[in-house]
Amino acid sequence: MRGIRSLNSLPKRCYAAARTSETLNEPLAGLKASPAPPPPQNVQVSKLPNGLVIASSENYSPLSSVGVFVKAGSRYETVENQGVAHVLRLAANLTTKGASAFKICRGVEALGGSLSVTSSRETMVYTAECLRDHLDSLLEFLVNVTTAQEFRPWEVDDLTSRVKIDKALAQQCPQIGVIEKLHEAAYKNALSNSLYCPEYMVGRISSKQLQSFVEDNFTTGRMAVVGLGVKHSVLRQLGEGLLSVRAGAGAPVAKSVYRGGELRVQNNEDLVHALIASEGGVTGSAEANVFTVLQRILGAGPHVKRGSNITSKLSQGIAKATTQPFDATAFNASYSDSGLFGIYTIAQADSAGEVINAAIAQVRGVAEGNVSEADITRAKNQVKAEYLMSLESSEGLMEEIGAQVLSTAAYQLPDNVLQAIDAVTQDDVVKAAQKFVDGKKTMSASGHLVNTPFVDEV
Template identity: 45%
Template sequence: MMLSRSCLVYRPRPISRNIPKRFQSAQAATAQTDRIPLPAQDAQVSKLTSGLTIASLENYSPISRVAVIVNAGSRYESTKNLGSSHCLRAFANLTCTGASTFSITRGLEAIGATLEATTTRDHLLYSIKCLRDNVDVAVNYLTSIAGGQEFRRWEVNDSKYRVDLDLALAEVNPQIDVMEKLHGTAFRGNLGNSLFCPKYMLNEFTPDLLKEFVDTQFTAENMALVGLGVDHDTLKAMGEKLSVNQGCKVNTVSKYYGGTESRVQNNNSLVHAALAVQGAGIHSEDVLTLSVMQYLLGPQPSIKWGSHMATSKLNQAAAKVTQSPFHASCVNMSYADTGLFGFYVLGHASEMESVLKATMGQFGGLTKGNIDENDFKRAKNQLKSSLLMKCEDQESLLESVAVQSLSTGAYQPIESVLAKIDNLKPQDAVNVAKKVFNSKPVMAVNGDLGNTPYLDELL
């Protein structure tokens, strides 16, 4: 609500009236310094009789975050319902049991809350951020959204433009195209399914098709209710209100297929290229070692437009063979059962052969044990710093608690993760490098490919 100028009235008061308040403020400030700090709380994970997982972390924040996470990412789609997770993300605020689109929008605005829906290949996550005093209202909306979708035909048809807009934005982004093609090349179905709804499927989606996907995936064993800044017993009581079907946990197994590539030829003078081998899943013992290797080779720069040339092995290798601007970074993507580990390169079409061969050579160097002790220590410190910074980011922390609690029924404290990283040795990286690089790589490229070698030529 905006205030007009007539509402802004200044009424002078005697200075003496403010003196007692100042003394009281000073006394309050002194009292605050004597308060005992609140004890740190560990994450709590429990399971309701229905099978629903409840996870919470009390951090005493004035802002609470609650989320429902579901094993309903694109990997669970079939050829008959490709794009279901994308549509559910776009249709998050449509009418559900007990709340219309209008009431959801106005109700969340009234309490100063925000609703977000995000998808990965593994999960669909509905999350609400609100003031701590309004968490009960927020959870009521959240449980309605996650457990009572009605998918009214006219609302679904009127909201398809959101999916179409996402597709239009993705079409003009070569990086998205390359990463989607890389997954589609590495996995046949399952993790190979795109995060985006195919255009030919957009008009095929009906309320019945969406309802069938929800009834299959949105079961109690397949979901978790998660909260930050929420009391665990309170969240458990709220979880009892979530009305979902009973059913076994849905599991899918991905199979990696190496030795193939995807090439998209166009007149773009810049070539986007991604090459990867089979990586590690989030439950694998190798996942931390691969994460250290990512920082050893060179992830995204910490400074915008920076190159971190002094530490990135990939950048150093590419800089020796080209004078043109380029980008090179290591990618490490972990999913429930497997992952992809490799690198992403952007460069001028005329020099892609030399750049790709140079960056490819860095991978071979790891298997031969060419790892400096100081470089490995630096990479471990960078990884630990990144993980600790993510713990300060409440959205990242919420997602981490949600994924771990749903996948394993527990939450691993950051201290234990840091201790495992400290125990890693350079030889561990060599052993893991030999294991993952033993698989055949996959590649996806986009641009003017006249000077971009084929995968067999790189090998």
């Protein structure tokens, strides 16, 4: 390690000192300039007869990325298999019918690639990345992981320790706990399921339950394959051949039912984390765009590193109500059949009530029309900038394409998305704030809650 560190610490001028003659302002004789790469192609989307959606963007990058998006998040769990999605995410590197866990690990490493899995309440995403020349070999491992799971009992049992570690890390983060409790209180089913395996199910998820969950959800009618730096014909061949073993629509999906409620976690922490929300907009809807703009008006966190977010209405309003330190942001989460919009506050136990009431008062002010065109224009610019910057990375672009094609089997160009954001008016923002104020509330809170109001008191 010392050798590596010493090499990295060499001053860059050492390399420049190797040439003391005239500067290179003209191409070297005998060398031809490499031709410019062709422009990236537009996103192509097609739906195969087996129900699988294929989307690709050929950007001629030497690095290829392929993601398999599956509607298999925690919302699809039942009462009997709570936590199965959490265990399934950790089981992505286990032995399959076509390759052992050792072969998958060493094979991906030998290709210089990566194979990762992420999950949310609605989707599970398997992503493979490698050099373009090695894509065919890596796709074999990707297909094995997504369609040929075996779930050997002794390997599944070994996952228990990793499940416990995940839960322990989540419990150390109050924000995660408050958001999980908010969903549990807000919905009767589906979206109320936690991203983490409940304590009473740790070590009790069986191979049979995992296999049953995969057979019900990992079907072509509930999957989409997205490729960046990949020809569309390659993905079509992948979908028509290798992924066709899981043809079908899958098990019926239960619709989430919003109910509202409250969950409080009393402890000795000095900081009180509180989240109050009402039902928001559905993903992809015009209402969801309005709530996104309203979130930026109220404040969605600082836009400058280590900034204080002084331009947000929440920060300005709460600062007038208390001299105690606080943090307040607007919370917005959209799903395929529901959404949550609200206010997240962090404050000292003694001033928690003042901070929460002052934050709610700011939303009431917007609902009464206390919002200017300048506020809306600034918020829309922030939304558009954040959206466009997310598309600059391959991860963000793949996530955006995958989310759209999985839900609608189509892809909206960025220009259309920007036009939808620009279409948000002042009346739309006021109505969205009114929906929060008048809607049935859900609240979750943790900390020393002696001065924290209940949901029916705000």
